[in-house]
Amino acid sequence: MQNLEPVLIFVRVAEMSSFTRAAESLGIQKGRASAVVRRLEQDLGARLLHRTTRSVQLTADGRVFYSRACDLLCEAQELRSMFASDGAPLRGRLRVDMPTELAQSVVVPALPGLMAEHPGLELELSSTDRRVDLVQEGFDCIIRLGPIVDETLVARPLGKLRMINAASPSYLARYGTPHTLEDLRRQGHQMIHYTRTLGARPTGWEYPYGNGYAALPLAGAMHVNNVQTYHAAGLAGMGLMQAGYSALAPHIERGALVEVLPNLRPEPLAAFLVVAHRRHLSQRVRAFMDWLEGVLAPYLD
Numbered sequence: 140m141q142n143l144e145p146v147l148i149f150v151r152v153a154e155m156s157s158f159t160r161a162a163e164s165l166g167i168q169k170g171r172a173s174a175v176v177r178r179l180e181q182d183l184g185a186r187l188l189h190r191t192t193r194s195v196q197l198t199a200d201g202r203v204f205y206s207r208a209c210d211l212l213c214e215a216q217e218l219r220s221m222f223a224s225d226g227a228p229l230r231g232r233l234r235v236d237m238p239t240e241l242a243q244s245v246v247v248p249a250l251p252g253l254m255a256e257h258p259g260l261e262l263e264l265s266s267t268d269r270r271v272d273l274v275q276e277g278f279d280c281i282i283r284l285g286p287i288v289d290e291t292l293v294a295r296p297l298g299k300l301r302m303i304n305a306a307s308p309s310y311l312a313r314y315g316t317p318h319t320l321e322d323l324r325r326q327g328h329q330m331i332h333y334t335r336t337l338g339a340r341p342t343g344w345e346y347p348y349g350n351g352y353a354a355l356p357l358a359g360a361m362h363v364n365n366v367q368t369y370h371a372a373g374l375a376g377m378g379l380m381q382a383g384y385s386a387l388a389p390h391i392e393r394g395a396l397v398e399v400l401p402n403l404r405p406e407p408l409a410a411f412l413v414v415a416h417r418r419h420l421s422q423r424v425r426a427f428m429d430w431l432e433g434v435l436a437p438y439l440d
Contacts, residue, residue: 143215145175145176147165148167148176149175149204149205150205150208150212151165154275156195157195158195160276160277161277164234166232183204187205188201228256229259229423230423231260231261232261232263233424233427234263234265234277235262235280236264236276237264237265237281238284238366239267239367240382240383241282241385241435242264242266243266243386244389245385245438246264250262268335273292273414273415280414280427281413282297282412282431283410283411284408285408285409291415294411294412295411295413296410297432297439298410298435298436298439299408299410300407301383301384301385301407301439302381302383302406303383303401303404304380304404305373305382305390306373306396307373307375307396308395309376311397314328317399317400320346320355320400320403323344323355329359329379330344330357330379330381331362331369331373331377331378332361332363333369333380334362337362337364344379344381345406346400346405352405360377366382366386373396374390379399381405383438410439412431
């Protein structure tokens with residue numbers, strides 16, 4: 140093989156189980172990806188992929204070749220960056236995913252500085268509140284909040300995302316400002332209930348209890364399943380809310396929201412930078428992860 144491009148294309152197709160998604164992630168035409176992998180199979184004298192109209196799966200030979208190909212690409216990347224200085228401009232495409240509230244309130248506002256320093260960097264930023272499949276969807280790294288359940292992934296702990304209680308001034312003018320848990324009941328407070336699935340039983344108002352946390356059942360006139368709608372409802376005065384400080388800080392600074400019960404904050408969310416289980420990371424990914432860690436640090440405990 141004259142270069143490693145066929146190996147890279149094959150690995151991406153294998154990981155994403157799709158020529159179409161692999162080609163999109165690499166910025167090439169699907170027909171080219173298919174032709175390159177077919178030529179690779181001819182050169183090797185082995186069939187690497189089972190192709191159907193619905194899916195693409197590795198053959199037995201393909202699984203063996205995939206494992207060695209990943210090692211080869213990692214070694215090539217390490218060799219290429221061996222003498223690159225840490226301050227060298229980053230180049231190439233980087234695909235990342237993170238929760239919407241972190242993207243909008245923290246990461247995107249800080250991006251102009253990063254892109255000015257590294258004009259050769261092409262960033263693909265996905266922001267969603269669902270759990271993406273890092274490998275199948277071709278992400279280089281993702282930020283994940285909460286426990287990591289996939290043991291095949293490598294998770295780098297960032298800290299714990301600070302959570303706070305808040306409400307709009309108009310809401311507090313109607314119901315009063317609570318200073319204790321008993322005030323929540325006595326003053327007739329309502330909360331905005333956030334659930335991933337509408338109709339699911341709400342967890343209630345979370346607060347520290349002993350060595351852990353408990354939940355106080357609290358009425359709510361509104362149930363939402365979207366983080367942005369949750370924040371909008373709080374700003375509109377629909378009820379009390381419990382959310383990440385990173386997203387609410389700008390609203391608190393301009394007076395649109397007020398923190399309440401600061402001594403009874405809900406449990407913080409563990410934050411991780413997650414990558415696929417590989418031996419080496421490219422200089423581009425390592426540098427971006429270090430940058431993200433610095434950007435998020437003020438909002439983590």
